[in-house]
Amino acid sequence: MSAADVADATDLSAPQRLHLTCPAELPQLPALLALADRACAAAGADAAATYAVRLAVEEVVANIIAHGYGTTRQGPVALTLDWNVDRVRIDIRDHAPRFDPEAVPAPDMDAPWESRNPGGIGWALVTRLMTTIHHRYDPATGNRFTFTRDLAP
Numbered sequence: 001m002s003a004a005d006v007a008d009a010t011d012l013s014a015p016q017r018l019h020l021t022c023p024a025e026l027p028q029l030p031a032l033l034a035l036a037d038r039a040c041a042a043a044g045a046d047a048a049a050t051y052a053v054r055l056a057v058e059e060v061v062a063n064i065i066a067h068g069y070g071t072t073r074q075g076p077v078a079l080t081l082d083w084n085v086d087r088v089r090i091d092i093r094d095h096a097p098r099f100d101p102e103a104v105p106a107p108d109m110d111a112p113w114e115s116r117n118p119g120g121i122g123w124a125l126v127t128r129l130m131t132t133i134h135h136r137y138d139p140a141t142g143n144r145f146t147f148t149r150d151l152a153p
Contacts, residue, residue: 016042017082024065024077024094032061032079036090039081043088045151052129053081053088056147059122060092068096068143087131088149095142101135 020035022028036057040050061077069075073096080091107120127133130147137143 016084017080019078019080021076021078024061024069024075024096026062026065028077029058029061029065032057032077035079036081039083039088043083043151044085045083045088045149049088049149049151052149053090055122056090056126056130056149057092059126060145063099063122064092064094064096064143068094068099083151086150086152088151090145090147090149092145093142098137099135099143100137101133 016039018035018039020032022031033054036053037050040053045053057079061079064077075095078091078093082089082091101123104120104123107124109121109124126147129149131150132146132148134146135143136146
């Protein structure tokens with residue numbers, strides 16, 4: 001496991017960065033969420049923005065672990081958080097098989113709970129809470145998820 005600390009947390013007008021690469025395993029999730037919390041605190045994010053960033057990290061990483069690598073493969077997950085006074089940028093990378101966000105069906109939030117299809121709710125929340133969302137896949141480097149969350153009112 002490797003981690004890089006904040007370069008200079010005194011000047012929030014310049015981008016700051018935290019990074020962690022670790023095995024894509026559930027026991028690693030608290031360390032990744034702690035990194036997200038640390039970045040949000042350093043950026044001066046309010047509770048709503050912090051919640052959104054944590055949710056995005058948790059949802060994407062949990063899905064990488066459960067569905068990307070699954071039970072038959074293992075691999076790394078890399079989380080990088082950049083921020084300044086205006087926004088937090090989340091970059092998550094893995095080497096799991098290709099993920100296609102367009103293939104995730106939108107959940108019917110108006111349907112009764114017992115008749116809803118499982119899955120897709122977390123991704124739908126992430127898309128609603130983030131300012132921008134990008135996904136790229138390259139066979140050589142894997143999946144790359146990049147989200148931003150604006151902090152300015």
